[in-house]
Amino acid sequence: MIRAVFFDLDGTLLPMDEGLFMKTYFGYLTQWMQPHGYDPSTLTAEIWNGTKCMVRNDGTRTNEQAFWDYFRGVFGDAVAEHERYFDEFYHVDFARAKDACVCDPDAARAVRALKEKGLRLVLATNPLFPSIATKQRIEWAGLSREDFLLVTTYENFNYAKPNPMYYTELCRRLSLDPADCLMVGNNVSEDMEAARAAGMQVFLMPRCLINKEGLDLSAYPQGGFDDLLRFVEQNA
Secondary structure (H helix, E strand, O other): OOOOEOOEEEEEOEEEEEHHHHHHHHHHHHHHHHHOOOOOHHHHHHHHHHHHHHHOOOOOHHHHHHHHHHHHHHOOOHHHHHHHHHHHHHOHHHHHHHHHEOOEEEEEHHHHHHHHHHEEEEEEOOOOHHHHHHHHHHHOOOOOHHOOOEOOOOOOOOOOOOOOHHHHHHHHHOOOOOOHEEEOOEEEEHHHHHHHHHHEEEEHHHHHOEEOOOOOOOOOEEHHHHHHHHHHHHHO
């Protein structure tokens, strides 16, 4: 029985071409940081390396700590002072990356329909972004932070997708049995396989499909938002 629905954000509730979004995002971020002494190509490469540290996080520290520990190791103690420039970017210029995304009214309609049914809703977006960037992307999708019981960000989580412990920890924090939870996402590895490995039910949204391993999709319930609502109705 489905008692809670976990939603991915990027490519699920917020349709996007991931490659275009990351190119746009990094373009604005490196432009913002260049006057502070950061070479664009070096900064991009090291942000990706810092992201890998978050993905490999073993739960002993927050993803935020994992990222900045790595960054300080590369760029030195000056990073502590420069963190405010990164923070300013997310408050001022990150909004320009919205142009690489699409607002689908059906996403907000589905979220609110499920909420009205009394289901517990979680925004299970990969916690690699700070909360300010996640809050903005939620709003780009026509939703608000208050639509969800919990939103995972790099400040409040110690694991990341595709580690199944990300889902296990989410369920533990909310006192939920994974078998009663449905994960909805567009990434086969991060959203489908990892959630299943944690014991959750899954529903694939293939509009912005990411299937880097070329896995067989026939094993997953799938479709658009109307299909999702019917699936939940049949299994709640």
